[in-house]
Amino acid sequence: MRDDRFCASNCPFTRAIGTIGNKWKPIIINVIGTRTIRFGQLDSIVPHISRKVLAEQLKELEEDGLLERLAYKELPPRVEYKLSEKGLAFLPILENIKEWNCKYEVALTSKATDRVTYAK
Amino acid sequence: MRDDRFCASNCPFTRAIGTIGNKWKPIIINVIGTRTIRFGQLDSIVPHISRKVLAEQLKELEEDGLLERLAYKELPPRVEYKLSEKGLAFLPILENIKEWNCKYEVALTSKATDRVTYAK
């Protein structure tokens, strides 16, 4: 899930991609945003994710310092998640991705199967 | 590789993650940058990638309009890749990720296995 070869790279950018470069983490970070949220809420808000994968992703995000986890000694259990300073600092980047996509996204008209070969 | 459920989402951010949210595409886009580059060069510069996966990723990036592909009618074949306007517009975002990582990356001291439970 986290790519160890990427995380062990001597390139800081590659390492960054090694930690946040998968499909779930940006989604989760975006969903959490600036609020405090419980596990069950995340599970119902994030579409198509299983509890197992959600738990794995949250654990990794916590290990990588993007997320803070508060567990209360209660029964039934209650656990709250919120972004750390590092996680919050990542939000504007996600915002930029949103804007970038809205600006440039277009319906896929031509597939790359139509690949053209240019004259020599 | 590309996540179809994500790409079919009605959330533009989710769709964006569906297209560029995997580990290879940001790396490839970053490696290409502002230059024009050939397939073989990419294959030797991008670490740990196989030609098969590289070809797949490039095709998807082209389909999604991030990449332009110029094939010359020569033998042996010559193909050049360069970022489109959309692809170039994504570079600053990668730059931000780099800076973000450099600012906040820390050695992993405590694992999440040390998870603390706070008093009720």
Next chain:
DNA sequence: ATTTGTAGTTACCTGGCAGTAACTAGAATA
């Protein structure tokens, strides 16, 4: 005549990601 060089594609195979279901604790509620 054989080798080399390029940009892929194809067939084949395997490891690991991810889905599902079952299970936990213990208090509160019906």
Next chain:
DNA sequence: TATTCTAGTTACTGCCAGGTAACTACAAAT
């Protein structure tokens, strides 16, 4: 007494992403 509620974890399983090796086309060099 039995059910419910939460936040996971574990075991089992299936499928596909991704790796490897072989192959193509043809010209130019050896």
